[in-house]
Amino acid sequence: ACGEDVPEVDTSIYGAGENWDNPGGDWAESHFSRLEGINADNVAELGLAWEYDLGSARVQEATPVVIDGVMFTSGVLGKVYALNAATGEELWTFTPEMDMQIARSICCDWANRGIAVSQGKVIVGAADGMLYALNAESGAVEWSVDTIIDHGRGYTSTGAPELAGNLVVIGNAGAEYDTRGYVTAYHVDDGEEAWRFFTIPHDPAEGAQEHAELDAALETWSEETRWDIGGGGTVWDAITYDPTFDQVIIGTGNGGPYPQAIRSPGGGDNLYLNSLVALDRESGEMNWYLQETPQDNWDLTATQPMLLADMEVDGEQRPVIMHTPKNGFFFVIDRETGKALAANPIVRTNWADGWDLEAGRPNMTLETSDYTNGPQIVFPGSPGARNWYPAAYDPTRNSYFAHVLDMGNLLWLPGPVDNVERQEKFLNAGAAILFTPDLEAAVPTLPPPVREAVENHPQWQWVKDQPFKSELRAIDPMTGETKWAVESLGWQDRHGALATKSGLVFHGNLAGQLFARDSDTGEELWRIDTGSSIMAAPMTYSVDGVQYVAVATGWGGGGWGFVPGYAAAYHKGNRNRLLVFRLGGGEVPIPDDLPALQPADEPPAQYEDATPEMIAMGSGLFTANCSICHSNQPRAPLPDLRRMNSGVHGAFQQIVLEGLLVPNGMPRWDDRLNEDQVKAIHAFLIDSQQSLRARELELQRRGLPLDTQSLTILSNY
Ligand SMILES: O=C(O)c1cc(C(=O)O)c2c(n1)C(=O)C(=O)c1cc(C(=O)O)[nH]c1-2
Numbered sequence: 175a176c177g178e179d180v181p182e183v184d185t186s187i188y189g190a191g192e193n194w195d196n197p198g199g200d201w202a203e204s205h206f207s208r209l210e211g212i213n214a215d216n217v218a219e220l221g222l223a224w225e226y227d228l229g230s231a232r233v234q235e236a237t238p239v240v241i242d243g244v245m246f247t248s249g250v251l252g253k254v255y256a257l258n259a260a261t262g263e264e265l266w267t268f269t270p271e272m273d274m275q276i277a278r279s280i281c282c283d284w285a286n287r288g289i290a291v292s293q294g295k296v297i298v299g300a301a302d303g304m305l306y307a308l309n310a311e312s313g314a315v316e317w318s319v320d321t322i323i324d325h326g327r328g329y330t331s332t333g334a335p336e337l338a339g340n341l342v343v344i345g346n347a348g349a350e351y352d353t354r355g356y357v358t359a360y361h362v363d364d365g366e367e368a369w370r371f372f373t374i375p376h377d378p379a380e381g382a383q384e385h386a387e388l389d390a391a392l393e394t395w396s397e398e399t400r401w402d403i404g405g406g407g408t409v410w411d412a413i414t415y416d417p418t419f420d421q422v423i424i425g426t427g428n429g430g431p432y433p434q435a436i437r438s439p440g441g442g443d444n445l446y447l448n449s450l451v452a453l454d455r456e457s458g459e460m461n462w463y464l465q466e467t468p469q470d471n472w473d474l475t476a477t478q479p480m481l482l483a484d485m486e487v488d489g490e491q492r493p494v495i496m497h498t499p500k501n502g503f504f505f506v507i508d509r510e511t512g513k514a515l516a517a518n519p520i521v522r523t524n525w526a527d528g529w530d531l532e533a534g535r536p537n538m539t540l541e542t543s544d545y546t547n548g549p550q551i552v553f554p555g556s557p558g559a560r561n562w563y564p565a566a567y568d569p570t571r572n573s574y575f576a577h578v579l580d581m582g583n584l585l586w587l588p589g590p591v592d593n594v595e596r597q598e599k600f601l602n603a604g605a606a607i608l609f610t611p612d613l614e615a616a617v618p619t620l621p622p623p624v625r626e627a628v629e630n631h632p633q634w635q636w637v638k639d640q641p642f643k644s645e646l647r648a649i650d651p652m653t654g655e656t657k658w659a660v661e662s663l664g665w666q667d668r669h670g671a672l673a674t675k676s677g678l679v680f681h682g683n684l685a686g687q688l689f690a691r692d693s694d695t696g697e698e699l700w701r702i703d704t705g706s707s708i709m710a711a712p713m714t715y716s717v718d719g720v721q722y723v724a725v726a727t728g729w730g731g732g733g734w735g736f737v738p739g740y741a742a743a744y745h746k747g748n749r750n751r752l753l754v755f756r757l758g759g760g761e762v763p764i765p766d767d768l769p770a771l772q773p774a775d776e777p778p779a780q781y782e783d784a785t786p787e788m789i790a791m792g793s794g795l796f797t798a799n800c801s802i803c804h805s806n807q808p809r810a811p812l813p814d815l816r817r818m819n820s821g822v823h824g825a826f827q828q829i830v831l832e833g834l835l836v837p838n839g840m841p842r843w844d845d846r847l848n849e850d851q852v853k854a855i856h857a858f859l860i861d862s863q864q865s866l867r868a869r870e871l872e873l874q875r876r877g878l879p880l881d882t883q884s885l886t887i888l889s890n891y
């Protein structure tokens with residue numbers, strides 16, 4: 175890897191042109207296009223140019239890349255597609271092979287957020303942590319490298335690799351599991367490792383830290399830190415190369431377990447959790463860090479996308495990063511120093527009351543957010559004020575277009591904080607979390623101590639008086655003020671954005687509509703029904719003078735088991751496709767509605783003698799092990815286990831303990847569950863199937879639909 179060229183980046187041109195050369199669009203990752211072929215005067219003529227079936231029904235989060243007429247993008251588990259960008263003709267695809275036991279360590283669906291293209295290679299991080307460099311013309315593997323340092327822990331990979339000159343940098347996911355976060359830089363030409371940066375220290379009893387930055391970080395962790403569990407700090411989404419200072423900026427994740435009282439008892443900032451950290455491209459050494467959420471208890475990650483710009487601050491042009499992490503603040507950060515120049519709240523926050531620019535820290539309010547001594551309603555909730563959904567920045571209007579969620583969730587400790595056992599390669603979040611748009615309705619169903627604590631909570635009034643708000647906004651970065659906003663369909667209806675110099679903002683929704691709005695007012699200028707749920711960000715490019723707008727469809731990600739009733743994925747199935755539009759194009763073929771739900775089959779009489787204790791044990795084991803994937807909600811992506819047929823009932827033990835369906839993505843559990851436990855789970859499911867069937871037969875007799883959804887997601891980690 176010696177003597178390679180480090181490509182020059184021209185930072186004087188802002189926004190993407192004909193090519194959209196990385197998932198963020200341009201060097202600034204602005205999701206902004208300079209193309210003006212499609213504008214307010216003609217946008218109403220947009221129609222379908224071509225569509226491409228991505229061959230799955232899970233989750234699509236990637237923004238495609240287009241270079242010289244070829245589109246490259248990624249999908250489920252890191253599958254890669256190369257297509258003719260003008261016609262949709264498939265040039266090649268690549269499906270990474272992996273042991274599907276990995277499905278046990280994936281928190282938030284089989285997402286992949288995109289690819290990197292450089293030196294004639296397309297680079298993707300597969301779900302199992304393998305990094306592949308593929309020949310851009312043929313799709314053949316040129317090199318591959320295992321980025322995971324310890325396969326005995328719950329590491330996965332969902333983020334896009336980031337190009338930094340001659341290097342490609344990749345992180346990983348798993349802060350809800352038993353991991354310690356890090357990023358690794360590899361040479362693009364041959365995959366040789368250049369450097370690795372760990373985001374948190376390791377147990378000092380086990381020898382020297384890997385690099386000097388960790389010695390400083392160690393001071394911010396307590397002596398009782400549960401290093402064995404992992405600590406978290408995963409870099410699962412944004413990594414951004416800043417060519418101006420030749421540095422790689424990483425966004426780090428939450429603490430693991432969530433409660434600091436388990437993770438690092440006695441407090442401390444726990445560096446470098448929930449931080450932006452700038453690393454020198456060549457050496458991997460730290461230039462600066464900014465911790466956005468110290469002392470994390472809440473999964474308030476800083477992994478969300480970063481957008482770069484040069485911006486006038488106090489009368490001076492400064493190179494900045496715009497960052498809206500989960501924690502509810504809008505940060506404008508000096509790229510040279512890492513100092514926050516602005517940090518304004520964009521939603522209600524009660525883990526901090528404002529941000530002190532002088533001190534470079536938030537004003538922490540642990541009395542309303544630390545749940546060590548009882549349940550707390552925390553704003554923003556762990557879905558985040560923002561999440562991975564890409565924002566777009568239009569420098570000509572100084573507007574940042576982003577989906578924002580103003581919502582709290584309820585957190586409490588499910589048990590004592592001492593002697594918590596590490597769950598190997600499994601969930602270790604250590605907190606009970608209730609996500610619901612209607613806490614007021616959910617609270618009466620909670621155990622009395624939790625219920626009372628909630629009703630006496632200072633933020634109970636917020637919950638009662640001001641419902642959650644989920645909206646696309648145009649925001650002024652330095653003030654955080656909203657210039658305009660449009661409401662989305664629900665708290666789960668969140669989506670990425672594209673802005674164009676011609677004054678348009680494009681975005682989709684879960685009901686399957688794609689919109690173009692006026693950048694200055696938010697006014698709707700065009701919409702088209704696609705019949706497929708959209709979360710991913712649209713992008714635009716041009717080939718032979720024709721401008722196209724492309725978007726991937728597919729519902730999933732965090733909370734993926736609960737398909738909202740307003741989603742196209744609920745009524746029409748979760749069609750994953752690429753839809754590409756041009757002026758004068760046609761209608762989008764709309765999938766048919768799914769057939770109506772039918773009453774659950776009669777379950778077998780297998781455990782007719784099951785005791786209530788056995789069923790209760792099965793219920794507890796199901797919640798702890800199975801429910802993160804099997805939500806047992808109508809139209810969920812995975813089978814509702816209250817609707818199993820006789821064949822599946824007959825093979826239940828073989829599926830769960832012997833791995834009969836591992837190739838399909840259902841892992842084996844013989845390392846965590848024994849035969850009696852699996853019998854108890856099965857007895858619980860048969861019991862649930864009986865009650866479901868009885869209820870559904872009754873609904874059917876009365877001529878009523880069978881769709882009854884729960885609005886509440888309880889994760890009892
Ligand atoms: O801590 C982690 O390592 C980690 C990983 C991921 C992921 O890889 O997708 C998510 C999260 N956390 C997370 O907190 C979160 O809200 C989330 C949403 C999504 C998604 O794809 O919709 N992924 C993740």
Ligand SMILES: [Ca+2]
Pocket residue numbers: 349350427428473475
């Ligand atoms: Ca997380």
